[in-house]
Amino acid sequence: MKKTQLDLIDLIAIIILIGIPLLCLYVFKIQTTTTFIIFGALLVLSILFDKKRRKDAPLLFHL
DSSP states (O other), rough: OHHHHHHHHHHHHHHHHHHHHIIIIIIIOOHHHHHHHHHHHHHHHHHHHHHHHSSSSOOOGGG
16 A cells, blocks of 8 residues: 555656646747756756655656
8 A cells, every 4th residue: 555655656746747847838838948947957856855755766766
């Protein structure tokens, strides 16, 4: 149960990280560079948060 719950949290985080830049690109027509700066910042924050949260981070966060 706990393992499934953590995987679900990770899945939601990945969807948000991918979804926000796409939303910015298609809905708000923000420049691509701005979108990817935001995306990069969110990715870094998610990696830092994930390493603090637990040591056995999923494969995605070990890139």
